[in-house]
Amino acid sequence: MKNDRKKRILSAQLVLILLMILWCGTCFESKESQRQMEQSDASQSESGAGEAAEGKRKQMYEAMHTPLGKYPETVTYTLGKIAGANNSNLPVGNTYENNAYTRYLKKVLNIKNADVFELQDGNTYEEAVNVAIEDRDIPDVLVVKGRDNLLRLIEAGMIEDLTETYEECTTDTIKEMYDSYGDSLLQSATVDGKLYAFPNTVIDDGAPLLWLRKDWIEKLGLKEPETVEEALEIVRAFVEQDAAGDGQTIGLACSTDVIAGADQTYGVDSAFIHAGAMPCHWILDESGDVVYGSVTQETKEALSKLRNLYEDGILDQRFLLRKTENIDNLLKTGHCGAIYGRWWAPNNPLSAAYSVDSNAEWKPYLLDKEQVNETQKISVFESYDQWMYVVVRKGYEHPEIVAKYVSAIFDQSRYANDASAREVNDYFSINVDPTARPLNINVDYEDALYRTTEHIQAALDKTLDVSELSGLEKSYYDTCKSFLNGQLTTANGWAAYASRIEAVGELQKAGIRSAQTLPLENVNAEIPQELQELENEAFLQIISGEKPVDYFDTFVVEWYANGGKELTEQVQNAYESGKD
Structure with missing residues (x-):
């Protein structure tokens, strides 16, 4: 009886030991599996983060080297703003930092302006610009009046060379627009073969x-x-x-x-x-x-x-x-x-x-x-004594921003039939002054006035399909x-x-x-x-x-x-x- 009892106890102990061994093995396998899963998750996370970072780098590169590439994160540029009378006739609630132009630029390029000063064109604005130049403290982007001021900035080494960004970040249409004025317009902003500014274009207004x-x-x-x-x-x-x-x-x-x-x-x-x-x-x-x-x-x-x-x-x-x-x-x-x-x-x-x-x-x-x-x-x-030029502060990390701005506002919104630009183009027909734009310049074909009216009249006469009109013309x-x-x-x-x-x-x-x-x-x-x-x-x-x-x-x-x-x-x- 004793022997049988001992045998039963020993058998139970052996079963218990066996169960413990099996349980520990299972625990070990579970922990090892969990460890492997965690390593796998971490690896996948690192891989995903790497892919996201690489994607962002590619997007940033494209933004910096193409006319309409969108920045992965919002780029804010400081600006010396030329204001207009009566708030440039902007609709109620709109400001120079929040209007159809700025909203469009945010959507298309992911850029926005932070105005350092907002002053009307004339002595007040020009005095502010002159003070900024003398203090060698100009905003990231600035509109200057007169070729003499442009030359001052170039000689002082205060503005960026925009030659490369003009080639890379303006559309073919923008280049055609500048070409329509002959060589002298861009040459007025060029020194020693380098382009230092984007000049305003003055379309043919005809006689009074x-x-x-x-x-x-x-x-x-x-x-x-x-x-x-x-x-x-x-x-x-x-x-x-x-x-x-x-x-x-x-x-x-x-x-x-x-x-x-x-x-x-x-x-x-x-x-x-x-x-x-x-x-x-x-x-x-x-x-x-x-x-x-x-x-x-x-x-x-x-x-x-x-x-x-x-x-x-x-x-x-x-x-x-x-x-x-x-x-x-x-x-x-x-x-x-x-x-x-x-x-x-x-x-x-x-x-x-x-x-x-x-x-x-x-x-x-x-x-x-x-x-x-x-x-x-x-x-x-x-002589370009009264001409407007857009310049970029020397050292600003995104000198291409002006070329992209010009491409978006004066090509994409006007001529590409971009549906999201409807609000921008409506500004013309409701008489919002051009000073509402962040940069108070205009870039268009020398004969833009005539070709635009010709197309509008043809559409009214039903000799041109409305679908063929540009956004501005529509x-x-x-x-x-x-x-x-x-x-x-x-x-x-x-x-x-x-x-x-x-x-x-x-x-x-x-x-x-x-x-x-x-x-x-x-x-x-x-x-x-x-x-x-x-x-x-x-x-x-x-x-x-x-x-x-x-x-x-x-x-x-x-x-x-x-x-x-x-x-x-x-x-x-x-x-x-x-x-x-």
Whole structure:
């Protein structure tokens, strides 16, 4: 019995030992399996992290070396921002750091701007830029005005060489745009074969037009004009018959600047163009010599005609006292029915008048087309004294960002029919000022104005399928069509149609193009302030009758004696050396 009991105990012990051995083995296998699994997971995690890192590196490389490659992480660049009046007419709630342009750039490129300062173009902005240059503390990206400031930055070694990034990070379309202006534009930003900036492009705006209140013409039972003389008689009738109806109708509006140029309002540039004159520009005369356009006999003739208009009451009798804001108010209150303006005058200043009185029917007239065409054939020098250039701070890790910006905003959004750019293109048709863009430049074909209008008109005429329009053209087409159908009655709708279709259409029919330009390099051709003031004072005195017309000859003598002679010789020498 004892032996049997011992045997049973021993057997139980052996079973227990065997079970323990089996259990330990299982535990060992389980731990080993777990260890192997953990090692496998770690290996896979490391492998995944490595693949993700490699993917990010590839994406970053592509972003830095292609026009539209998107950065894997948001790139923020500091910016000196040129602001516009009235917050650039941005929709309510939009800012310079959060608007259609910035949202599009964030989506397409994953970049955003952080504005160091936001100041209006003019003395305030230029002073801020000058201080930044003197302190050698410029933001990552900056728009500078004038080639002289660009050269300052290059000589100080403060900005990046953008030669390579231009080649790699601008689209073929952007390159075509710059090429449409010839070699001189990019050359103005090039020193020793290196490109240091992206220049603004100034598309052909054509000649200024005379904008008249057509509803007043009809009200007074007059015939629409076909010549300048007929148009001026209409303006006389506006004044003499008091078209405004309260005894306060003024004549042709005129700024004290007299020559408004391509980007200002209320000048009387057309009076000079019709006389064959090109004041405020360096030009080639009939002998092929350089002359300043403000001292020619053609300019004297134009001033004589303006003097007669003033004496006859056709030119605003109080123009010497008017500021821009005052003339704006005269348009809004319906006391002025005649201004000279470019094709974009409906956007600014006429849209404000239309908002007050939509029955005020402003119509553009291009008169004496043959003389305008002849004057536009005069060769005009471009010295890039007032040109806009975008530069990148030396040492900034993403100098390519400017090239990518230009490619996205001026090619992808405009010409690639990118559906996500609809909000950007709608800004044009609702009259948002271009200063709303982070960088206040424009890059487009030299003849972009004409080809765009041609396409829009063709789509309205149903000779071109709407699907063939670019994003910008489609936006204008929709607005113009809605305006014509009576579905859109806002000032912006009228302005889009009146500018793009009516005004540009007049220029197209007449084949009017801007004057021929010649590059003028290696010389400071800017007119000194003293000579500018001498010129402006003489012009105003002659037009207002304070001085006789022949005083112009005295002005010319004084102009040459006070530095004009030496300046003309310098420009002539620069022109001659540039021909070699």
